[in-house]
Amino acid sequence: MNTRTVKFASHGYSVIPRLICEQELAFTQELVTDLVDRYRGSEPTALSVGVAISDVSRQHPQRNPDIEPDRWKLEPFIIGDLLALDSRFARLLSQQSIWTCVAELLECAPSDLRFHFCNLTRKPSEIGPAIGWHRDAENKYFASHDGRTLRLLIPLQFMSARNGGTAVVPGSHIQIDTPIDAAFCPEVVPGACLALHSGTLHGGSPNRSEQERDVIVIQFGVCSSTLRYQANETLSLSTREDLLAFHQDTLERRIVDF
């Protein structure tokens, strides 16, 4: 086992430098800009898989103090099922570096890994809401019985405490009663990522800075796990090969359409 895997197992999180290359990052940023524009332009498919800043602010006013929900009905907080909205996200999701890294952290062969889902979670500058303290293992969207899932958070801008970065409580996946006072907000540069163990307590403050904070969240699991909850998202439970084939197919269809 390498040092990163040992540290991840004991701390419950890891900052992985240079997960994706500059070119991949730039491509993903373009896709996200497009997607956010589609949401702001009220495209029904984008709205149907999203949660607006207005929704979260109305539902949890304490998470977004002083923000008037009605002003932000077309500002996305979360956009889910990215592959359904733009098949080009398969290019990011099938990156070899991502699968190698996740297999290492979940201590399995890359062929045993499964993609669960991905989304875009945003804390827009000045109006981004806080995210309450939680453990992903307890979510009712996509979770396994054995807790062997992992989330990668890939920020598209520099992420830190200043712009509502994701704060983690180190060791809280092992020591269940670790106090939240022990939380720490790692700095993550674009192209790097924050990997989270499913049992690690995490959350984050509102973003009142002038910097955007867009994060691509990807959840992975292993093929041997049975699932407690399973969402119906495009290509859920795919292998890397399935995603590559989907991506290839999309490229060929685009060429034919052209």
Ligand SMILES: O=C(O)CCC(=O)C(=O)O
């Ligand atoms: O966006 C964040 O800071 C956290 C997102 C998160 O907790 C999750 O997707 O599980």
Ligand SMILES: [Fe+2]
């Ligand atoms: Fe989470």
